[in-house]
Amino acid sequence: MSSTSSPTATEPKRRLRLPSFSAQILIGLVIGVLAGWAALEIGPTAAGEDNWLTVTLTTIGGSFVSLLKAVVPPLVFTAIVASIANLRGVANGARLAGQTLLWFAITALVAVAIGIGLGLVLQPGANAAVDAADAAEPSRTGSWLDFLQGLIPGNFLGLGASSSLRTDDAGAVLGVDTGVSFNVLQIIVLALAVGIAALRSGKKAEPFLAFNKSLLKIIQTVLWWIIRLAPLGTLGLVGRAIATYGWSSLGNLGTFAVAVYVGLALVLFVVYPVLLRAHGLSIGRYFKGAWPAIELAFVSRSSIGTLPVTERVTHRNLGVPRAYASFAVPLGSTTKMDGCAAIYPAIAAIFVAQFFGVDLGVTDYLLIAFVSVVGSAATAGLTGATVMLTLTLSTLGLPLEGVGLLLAIDPILDMGRTAVNVAGQVLVPVIVAKRENILDLDKYASADAEDLFEDDDEDETEAAGITAADGAATPVLAGSRQ
Numbered sequence: 001m002s003s004t005s006s007p008t009a010t011e012p013k014r015r016l017r018l019p020s021f022s023a024q025i026l027i028g029l030v031i032g033v034l035a036g037w038a039a040l041e042i043g044p045t046a047a048g049e050d051n052w053l054t055v056t057l058t059t060i061g062g063s064f065v066s067l068l069k070a071v072v073p074p075l076v077f078t079a080i081v082a083s084i085a086n087l088r089g090v091a092n093g094a095r096l097a098g099q100t101l102l103w104f105a106i107t108a109l110v111a112v113a114i115g116i117g118l119g120l121v122l123q124p125g126a127n128a129a130v131d132a133a134d135a136a137e138p139s140r141t142g143s144w145l146d147f148l149q150g151l152i153p154g155n156f157l158g159l160g161a162s163s164s165l166r167t168d169d170a171g172a173v174l175g176v177d178t179g180v181s182f183n184v185l186q187i188i189v190l191a192l193a194v195g196i197a198a199l200r201s202g203k204k205a206e207p208f209l210a211f212n213k214s215l216l217k218i219i220q221t222v223l224w225w226i227i228r229l230a231p232l233g234t235l236g237l238v239g240r241a242i243a244t245y246g247w248s249s250l251g252n253l254g255t256f257a258v259a260v261y262v263g264l265a266l267v268l269f270v271v272y273p274v275l276l277r278a279h280g281l282s283i284g285r286y287f288k289g290a291w292p293a294i295e296l297a298f299v300s301r302s303s304i305g306t307l308p309v310t311e312r313v314t315h316r317n318l319g320v321p322r323a324y325a326s327f328a329v330p331l332g333s334t335t336k337m338d339g340c341a342a343i344y345p346a347i348a349a350i351f352v353a354q355f356f357g358v359d360l361g362v363t364d365y366l367l368i369a370f371v372s373v374v375g376s377a378a379t380a381g382l383t384g385a386t387v388m389l390t391l392t393l394s395t396l397g398l399p400l401e402g403v404g405l406l407l408a409i410d411p412i413l414d415m416g417r418t419a420v421n422v423a424g425q426v427l428v429p430v431i432v433a434k435r436e437n438i439l440d441l442d443k444y445a446s447a448d449a450e451d452l453f454e455d456d457d458e459d460e461t462e463a464a465g466i467t468a469a470d471g472a473a474t475p476v477l478a479g480s481r482q
Helices: 021-042 052-086 093-122 144-151 184-200 202-227 230-245 254-278 283-300 303-317 322-335 339-355 362-379 386-396 400-435 441-445
Strands: 159-167 173-182 464-469 472-477
Touching: 021 052, 021 230, 021 283, 052 184, 052 202, 052 230, 052 283, 052 303, 052 322, 093 254, 093 322, 093 339, 093 362, 093 400, 184 202, 184 322, 202 303, 230 283, 230 400, 254 283, 254 339, 254 400, 283 303, 283 400, 283 441, 303 322, 303 400, 322 400, 339 362, 339 386, 339 400, 362 386, 386 400
Parallel strands: none
Antiparallel strands: 159 173, 464 472
């Protein structure tokens, strides 16, 4: 009599382990470069339109960024309201906000000083081979009035709409294109007002705060579904950039491009590490923990679109308390832009002055520094660094037509600028948390991006301690200064 044996215990099924998030982004980057090169080789169609591969890459990349931006408004609003609720009763809340803004200014000042120095040494305007006929004023400009107007919401959600006529070559109207935009600075102002009002309302606002917390969790879940598409988005975004702009335009503005990227590299790989070391923090652990956000920023060219990843790596990988990170990171995404608002406009302003033969004095360089440190909020909610550049040029009285000379390579420069922006948005909360003794040093020391997509069900008050005084319990951030 024969018998068959069967295992007494069922062996667990092996799950296919995908490469890490960073590795997936790199794979998408490589494939995107190859696809973009192929699209560039195919060239436009006989009618002068983009070929099928360029259209495909544009659709993939544009769809990914659109999905990210669609979730950002409710995410920022609910996250800031929740962070204010978490910070209630915290003795050092005002100090944290003040220290955050101070370090935003300090790092921006260092970045703009590097930009001015590189502009004077490398002389990008004197070594440019562009034609003055290419100079043209941009369609969108910035001014100090933009900053004031940006603070005042036009509606409860801070949304705006625009429309334009679509015509053919003969001028016949084919239809109307409409679009909806949002101003993150306005959303932050609204969220701050609602959050503070909810706290002032006391127990009557508890149902609203509970609803906001649940809504935030739902939005975060949807958001991480979108973030998982980042490798595919990388493929489309990088491929489209190469297929559309190529690399030939870099030749005429080579010195300018080199100056910008040298400045970005100095800030990212010299200034930031010096600050980390000065505060007794590991440089390698910082880059390992922050790299997913820096990498996504480089390919997406959007600090706002990268915001969810930036906030998560700041809290989860680097040990910044969630209550503080959920406040500092969204604020930094609109006002902390060392790449777009410090290095780039400084070098670009010097380029325009040199190209048009305008001599700049000490006062002009001080104005560049002032605009970079204070004026970056004027660009909140707007795309790219063009608005910040025009704000700088108009403050110095330089020709706005100079912006047109730089637009050809702007997308190539914008990748590096955005990566530095996001790196700074992670750095400042880490430094402030360390200075205020609220940084989780064990979590920082074990910074790892491999669990970026795991569920995060930690209690919202994880960073809070309970201090009993006269029999009353008062929530205080662990290690906070009284």
